[in-house]
Amino acid sequence: MSRHSGPSPLTETSRVPSVAVIGAGISGLAAAHRLRTLLGAQARITLFEQTGLVGGVLRTESLADRPFDVGAEAFLTRRPEVPAMLAELGLSEQVVHPGDARTSVLANGRTVGLPARTVMGIPSTADTMGELLSADALRYMAAEPERALHWEVGSDVSVGELVRERFGEEVVARSVDPLLGGVYSGLADSLGVRATVPDLADALDAGAPNLLAAATAALPVQQPGVPVFGALRGGYSRLTLALEEAAAATARLSVTVTGLGSDQQGWWVDTADGSRERVDAVVLAVPAPAAHKLLASAAPSASRAAAGIPLASCAVVGFAFAAQEVDAQLPQTSGLLVATGEPLHSKAFTHSSRKWPHLADGEVLLLRASLGRFGDVAALQADDAELVARARADLEALHGISALPLDTIVQRWEGGLPQYGPGHPARVAALEAGVAEHPGLAVAGSMLHGVGVPACIATGWAAAESVVQHISAGAR
């Protein structure tokens, strides 16, 4: 029985409804599951996925015989979607939270604690920035309210342009870039204020007199006593596999969709194996370049909008070390973000066994390095062995860790994260308006309203509800 609002399941007397969901990342899986809930057991739901696995960027592999997430590893608890989905699937008991270890930043050769009270690294006060910035940069930043702010309501610029102008280059390189590198695999200069830090843009629109005040207004509100992040014991694949099972869709794995369109009889989906499936509706939950291609003839204006959303690539290198060999050397922090310009290959490290108590078993110490950012193509032009070697060289340079790992894993995410450049919300509005002209078609995914798992789930649910409304209207 559905716990959600929206159209009620179609009656058993109606014709069996059919929907194609293209892309089996979390967005497509959330859509398929919601479709099953809303359309009932009889509905024909087909899930097309070009790889052999469901989950997309959510993937759990085995590292030294332990489940280890090589894509996303966590979710923000202040959004309701993941807890609601886990409750629906009976997985709430599997939620785990990070321990108390803090994150640090490496900047100008020094490792310091990640400053508190920032919005994606954009400071709301000079008080927390003293360790990270030079005295000159700190003074310039603290005096920001004395300089007149020119902000045009509704405008959009890159985060880099705004922060550099108000606070100076050091704040961009040492505070904002490391944060954005982690979340978007991007840089302050490749990401727009309005989509990346929407609350900050809203505060500026509302008349915040300076950037410090805008950042103060935009600080995330966390319920006291509730940890900021959650994760799943056993890894994200637990969620994606449970969703796949509950959605009870016909999964067509290793099948690439090559085209879609509609005619008098409804929608059709063509695949690379030469088959055509006819359905009542389509949910497209693929990255922007694939959406651009697949919407080209079905929804040309939406296709053009999708073309304006570039992707960033990155790689994750997972390490399992014998705990006794590295425990003394690895700092007791949850991880390290690397400022722009530091002489390292990696942009971040997660000290997984320090961050997540459930991954600390005293025997094996797990950690992961992230490499590659938007525009830095060279970072990933190396084979797996070379990526491992580069991350190990960084660990040696940082902490003197030269132990041989017990196990390693390399996961590349080619185009894994969309870049929300300046003007992104307008592009998404054009994309969604173009799709809305075609009843029975809906889009979902990280290219739209946030790259985080909760935001992706929200788009999957909304897409499912939209096509169910179309089907219900047709059945009446």
Ligand SMILES: Cc1cc2nc3c(=O)[nH]c(=O)nc-3n(C[C@H](O)[C@H](O)[C@H](O)COP(=O)(O)OP(=O)(O)OC[C@H]3O[C@@H](n4cnc5c(N)ncnc54)[C@H](O)[C@@H]3O)c2cc1C
């Ligand atoms: C390294 C990394 C770490 C991250 N960490 C976090 C984190 O800790 N917390 C968090 O909230 N978010 C994190 N994110 C972001 C989040 O994981 C992603 O934004 C989200 O999982 C994207 O889901 P999606 O379903 O929209 O897209 P995807 O996962 O990209 O799924 C799209 C699917 O469509 C398939 N597809 C594409 N074209 C076709 C076609 N023509 N036919 C059939 N199938 C097709 C693809 O194969 C893919 O499986 C991270 C991202 C990365 C890359």
